[in-house]
Amino acid sequence: MASPSGTPTKITQGSQTKGGIGESTLRPDGTLKVTGEFAYSSDMWHEDMLWGQILRSPVAHAEILSIDTAEALATPGVYAVLTYDDLPTEVKNYGLEIQDTPVLAHGKVRHHGEPVALVAADHPETARRAAAKIRVDYRELPVITDEASATAPDAILVHEGRDDHHIGHVPHPNIVHRQPIVRGDVEAARARADVIVEGEYTFGMQDQAFLGPESGLAVPEEDGGVHLYIATQWLHSDLRQMAPVLGLPEDKVRMTLAGVGGAFGGREDLSMQIHACLLALRTGKPVKIVYNRFESFFGHVHRHPAKLYYEHGATKDGKLTHMKCRIVLDGGAYASASPAVVGNASSLSVGPYVVDDVDIEAIALYTNNPPCGAMRGFGAVQACFAYEAQMDKLAKRLGMDPVEFRRLNAMEQGTLMPTGQPVDSPAPVAELLRRVKAMPMPPERQWESSEGADVRQLPGGLSNTTHGEGVVRGVGYAVGIKNVGFSEGFDDYSTAKVRMEVVGGEPVATVHTAMAEVGQGGVTVHAQIARTELGVAQVTIHPADTQVGSAGSTSASRQTYVTGGAVKNACELVRERVLEIGRRKFGTYHPAWATAELLLEGGKVVTDGGEVLADLVDVLEGEAVEVEEEWRHRPTEPFDLRTGQGNGHVQYSFAAHRAVVEVDTELGLVKVIELACAQDVGKALNPLSVVGQIQGGTTQGLGVAVMEEIIVDPKTAKVRNPSFTDYLIPTILDTPTIPVDVLELADDHAPYGLRGIGEAPTLSSTPAVLAAIRNATGLELNRTPVRPEHLTGTA
Amino acid sequence: MRVNFTVNGRPQEADDVWEGESLLYVLRERLGLPGSKNACEQGECGSCTVRLDGVPVCSCLVAAGQVEGRDVVTVEGLADYAKARSCGTSCGTSLDEAKGWQARGTDSQTGEGTELAPIQQAFIDAGAVQCGFCTPGLLVAADEMLEHNPNPTDADIREALSGNLCRCTGYEKIMDAVRLAAARQGEAV
Numbered sequence: 001m002a003s004p005s006g007t008p009t010k011i012t013q014g015s016q017t018k019g020g021i022g023e024s025t026l027r028p029d030g031t032l033k034v035t036g037e038f039a040y041s042s043d044m045w046h047e048d049m050l051w052g053q054i055l056r057s058p059v060a061h062a063e064i065l066s067i068d069t070a071e072a073l074a075t076p077g078v079y080a081v082l083t084y085d086d087l088p089t090e091v092k093n094y095g096l097e098i099q100d101t102p103v104l105a106h107g108k109v110r111h112h113g114e115p116v117a118l119v120a121a122d123h124p125e126t127a128r129r130a131a132a133k134i135r136v137d138y139r140e141l142p143v144i145t146d147e148a149s150a151t152a153p154d155a156i157l158v159h160e161g162r163d164d165h166h167i168g169h170v171p172h173p174n175i176v177h178r179q180p181i182v183r184g185d186v187e188a189a190r191a192r193a194d195v196i197v198e199g200e201y202t203f204g205m206q207d208q209a210f211l212g213p214e215s216g217l218a219v220p221e222e223d224g225g226v227h228l229y230i231a232t233q234w235l236h237s238d239l240r241q242m243a244p245v246l247g248l249p250e251d252k253v254r255m256t257l258a259g260v261g262g263a264f265g266g267r268e269d270l271s272m273q274i275h276a277c278l279l280a281l282r283t284g285k286p287v288k289i290v291y292n293r294f295e296s297f298f299g300h301v302h303r304h305p306a307k308l309y310y311e312h313g314a315t316k317d318g319k320l321t322h323m324k325c326r327i328v329l330d331g332g333a334y335a336s337a338s339p340a341v342v343g344n345a346s347s348l349s350v351g352p353y354v355v356d357d358v359d360i361e362a363i364a365l366y367t368n369n370p371p372c373g374a375m376r377g378f379g380a381v382q383a384c385f386a387y388e389a390q391m392d393k394l395a396k397r398l399g400m401d402p403v404e405f406r407r408l409n410a411m412e413q414g415t416l417m418p419t420g421q422p423v424d425s426p427a428p429v430a431e432l433l434r435r436v437k438a439m440p441m442p443p444e445r446q447w448e449s450s451e452g453a454d455v456r457q458l459p460g461g462l463s464n465t466t467h468g469e470g471v472v473r474g475v476g477y478a479v480g481i482k483n484v485g486f487s488e489g490f491d492d493y494s495t496a497k498v499r500m501e502v503v504g505g506e507p508v509a510t511v512h513t514a515m516a517e518v519g520q521g522g523v524t525v526h527a528q529i530a531r532t533e534l535g536v537a538q539v540t541i542h543p544a545d546t547q548v549g550s551a552g553s554t555s556a557s558r559q560t561y562v563t564g565g566a567v568k569n570a571c572e573l574v575r576e577r578v579l580e581i582g583r584r585k586f587g588t589y590h591p592a593w594a595t596a597e598l599l600l601e602g603g604k605v606v607t608d609g610g611e612v613l614a615d616l617v618d619v620l621e622g623e624a625v626e627v628e629e630e631w632r633h634r635p636t637e638p639f640d641l642r643t644g645q646g647n648g649h650v651q652y653s654f655a656a657h658r659a660v661v662e663v664d665t666e667l668g669l670v671k672v673i674e675l676a677c678a679q680d681v682g683k684a685l686n687p688l689s690v691v692g693q694i695q696g697g698t699t700q701g702l703g704v705a706v707m708e709e710i711i712v713d714p715k716t717a718k719v720r721n722p723s724f725t726d727y728l729i730p731t732i733l734d735t736p737t738i739p740v741d742v743l744e745l746a747d748d749h750a751p752y753g754l755r756g757i758g759e760a761p762t763l764s765s766t767p768a769v770l771a772a773i774r775n776a777t778g779l780e781l782n783r784t785p786v787r788p789e790h791l792t793g794t795a
Numbered sequence: 796m797r798v799n800f801t802v803n804g805r806p807q808e809a810d811d812v813w814e815g816e817s818l819l820y821v822l823r824e825r826l827g828l829p830g831s832k833n834a835c836e837q838g839e840c841g842s843c844t845v846r847l848d849g850v851p852v853c854s855c856l857v858a859a860g861q862v863e864g865r866d867v868v869t870v871e872g873l874a875d876y877a878k879a880r881s882c883g884t885s886c887g888t889s890l891d892e893a894k895g896w897q898a899r900g901t902d903s904q905t906g907e908g909t910e911l912a913p914i915q916q917a918f919i920d921a922g923a924v925q926c927g928f929c930t931p932g933l934l935v936a937a938d939e940m941l942e943h944n945p946n947p948t949d950a951d952i953r954e955a956l957s958g959n960l961c962r963c964t965g966y967e968k969i970m971d972a973v974r975l976a977a978a979r980q981g982e983a984v
Contacts, residue, residue: 024922026920026922030918030919031911033924033930034870034911034915034930034934035870035874035906036828036829036830036831038927039829040829045824045829125815208962209962210928211832211834211926211961211962212834212926212928262925262926262963290833293834293836293837294837456950456953456954457950518926519925519926519963688922688968689922691968692925692963692964692967692968695967696925696962697965699964699966723837723839724840725837725839731959732952732953732959732961732966732970733953733954737967738965
């Protein structure tokens with residue numbers, strides 16, 4: 001039988017060249033990053049550059065009656081002040097999917113911190129002070145902050161006159177998108193249930209809190225264009241949104257990736273890209289914009305906060321009968337990635353379980369809260385928090401062990417998703433749970449030492465709030481399912497350009513893609529792939545820019561799969577061309593040249609038996625081979641708008657966690673003692689990086705379990721904690737040891753059998769911690785993050 | 796105003812400094828030393844940590860004028876600083892070393908060939924660097940801890956680095972890196 005397209009008939013070309021896939025090679029940018037020489041977007045500097053500053057709305061919802069820029073413009077050192085009226089073309093909005101986001105506010109602001117005006121000055125403080133002199137007259141409007149206020153009969157529309165492609169199927173114009181999924185017969189299945197549990201869950205608004213602030217440098221060019229050095233997740237998506245607003249053809253907007261200090265979804269949308277270019281084009285000078293942390297909290301979208309209503313049934317022998325759920329995501333003032341988040345939340349709402357009869361609805365609202373969009377886990381995180389709480393409730397009602405209950409209902413290869421799509425690669429859900437449960441437990445009372453209690457090991461830590469009094473331990477488990485790659489029919493491709501030539505007497509491969517390296521280690525993996533496929537030691541990674549085709553987004557756990565796949569594909573094409581040259585030059589010298597089974601290995605052309613036919617230096621003498629080629633994963637389909645049926649996803653990724661916590665029940669303080677993870681990664685191209693991703697994702701899940709939440713005032717829709725003083729992310733003291741068990745079950749549809757891995761560990765981490773806290777305290781805890789008042793009954 | 800101070804052993808002079816500027820701003824924007832990072836500029840994240848007369852400080856919280864006449868070490872000077880510490884006063888090139896000397900260029904794309912402090916090498920080897928934005932501050936803080944406490948317990952490491960936020964790694968590989976640097980330091984003695 002012919003293999004389906006994309007199936008690796010040969011896992012690699014067989015090269016044992018050092019530094020190839022499967023090895024923990026070190027980052028090519030590591031030395032620059034430890035010496036301080038790696039140039040991040042905020043490090044860009046140009047002779048004669050100006051500093052840009054954005055004036056943002058101090059209120060969440062208001063009409064703009066007037067803007068007076070005269071005093072700001074008259075400030076010495078100020079070169080330009082721009083408002084909506086200065087935008088150069090008729091295109092004044094942008095957006096990832098729906099172009100609903102104004103570059104600068106026009107007549108109305110819809111959320112706290114919306115950009116209203118821009119200033120360029122010769123010093124950042126001059127720019128800040130001048131921005132403060134812009135007088136904006138606001139007439140405040142009532143704020144829409146939740147589902148009730150958004151869908152009230154007399155609700156003000158956040159966006160008047162919507163004409164996007166979702167408006168036809170949403171029940172209210174303040175709903176961005178709605179995705180129902182129905183399969184089977186829920187009422188009949190419900191009748192078979194011996195127990196039914198319901199729950200209403202709340203997920204708080206999480207921030208990506210990448211450390212490198214939004215920043216970049218726009219340099220005007222002689223041809224009237226502009227060159228932007230920028231930290232982003234997807235250069236070509238930025239370009240597509242920027243060029244029409246700037247009134248420039250795309251080839252006059254050059255984009256080079258500057259160093260990116262983390263992303264986690266927060267750089268999928270534009271931030272200061274257009275603003276810096278507008279100021280540079282207006283003043284004719286290079287313009288640098290760097291947000292501080294306060295502004296960064298307003299400068300990017302957050303993870304959707306959510307309300308989730310779930311009902312599950314099970315028979316008394318522990319088999320799930322049915323599931324009904326309703327997931328309400330708050331998308332805030334602009335659409336961003338909300339429609340795709342709805343698609344994920346609905347299609348992954350069942351979790352990694354077999355449930356044949358489901359009735360699911362997910363919606364995203366337009367409100368006057370901060371815009372929400374992509375963050376690691378993307379809709380699957382919120383659902384996992386809720387369905388895993390339900391699993392524990394069901395197990396408890398049935399008197400079953402929570403892990404055994406999950407294993408009894410775990411999906412496996414061949415299980416149908418609620419969308420009707422079969423899971424056609426390994427789905428080792430039960431095995432991951434078994435593995436994470438089998439890990440050794442951390443010792444009890446590890447704070448005890450010969451010198452008394454080490455408070456650093458206790459809840460409250462160095463605050464010295466307990467020496468063990470009132471401290472109880474709990475253990476919790478969770479498992480999750482995340483899709484990999486862009487879903488629902490999106491044409492999700494990547495481009496790679498690979499060149500092979502002799503440099504300095506050595507064969508060298510150069511890999512050029514537009515992939516945004518945001519810290520995940522894609523650059524490391526690309527070099528490994530090139531070594532494996534081309535048998536060379538020296539690989540140069542060309543800086544990412546728009547001089548090569550799109551690499552898609554560094555999100556959805558997709559880059560190693562898709563851009564990695566594109567690099568592999570381009571290398572294979574280069575290899576064929578190199579062998580053609582070899583046959584032309586040397587084919588007459590050895591009969592093996594006529595066979596198909598030739599490899600590039602250790603800088604030589606060899607037979608599959610290892611006999612050397614030629615040195616690559618000789619083959620490539622006087623010739624360079626270069627290939628640029630797009631590569632696609634298997635196509636997907638949209639979900640049906642009424643039934644949610646459709647083969648919408650490319651691949652799934654699974655992780656399970658076990659959390660061990662200790663809780664000071666008197667003060668409501670939690671110390672996570674250990675957070676163990678087992679994950680199937682298909683194939684670990686770089687084991688060290690894989691474990692690093694799992695531990696990092698786990699920690700972000702821990703953060704939203706016990707501390708991270710953007711607090712939005714429900715009366716004013718204003719953000720109350722835009723700082724690292726008030727928005728807490730885990731420190732090294734808050735973070736426990738994270739033992740990781742990596743399983744490698746190949747997905748035959750993916751390059752090398754690999755699985756996208758970055759997001760899955762962020763899903764199950766949070767519900768595992770919550771389960772452990774419930775186990776310790778006996779409390780129900782239906783919201784995350786858990787705060788002390790929820791544990792002490794003083795909320 | 797004009798500020799004169801020493802950075803990584805070299806006298807520096809910064810002119811036209813606005814009185815409200817931080818040491819971080821002067822290092823990054825006036826002296827061409829952007830290694831110290833600007834993740835929060837409010838003293839919460841530690842990414843801008845430098846040594847000021849030997850003491851680790853958040854350079855975003857130090858007014859530039861306060862460093863007049865003082866001594867600053869940044870991540871850019873960490874390798875030299877660690878080298879000077881490890882060889883004390885007898886730092887020099889031995890005759891054998893001098894005879895064996897070979898030109899070793901630094902690759903501008905990868906930095907390969909750069910001489911590193913032990914803590915810098917350990918961060919690379921242990922996989923403690925992802926996006927790298929927290930790395931300079933963590934290196935300065937960890938190096939300072941190992942100077943005073945060459946055999947730290949895990950709790951000591953966590954306490955010493957608790958002022959440095961990292962969003963990528965979950966800190967496990969950072970722990971590994973500091974343990975590795977301490978172990979290598981122990982072996983070298």
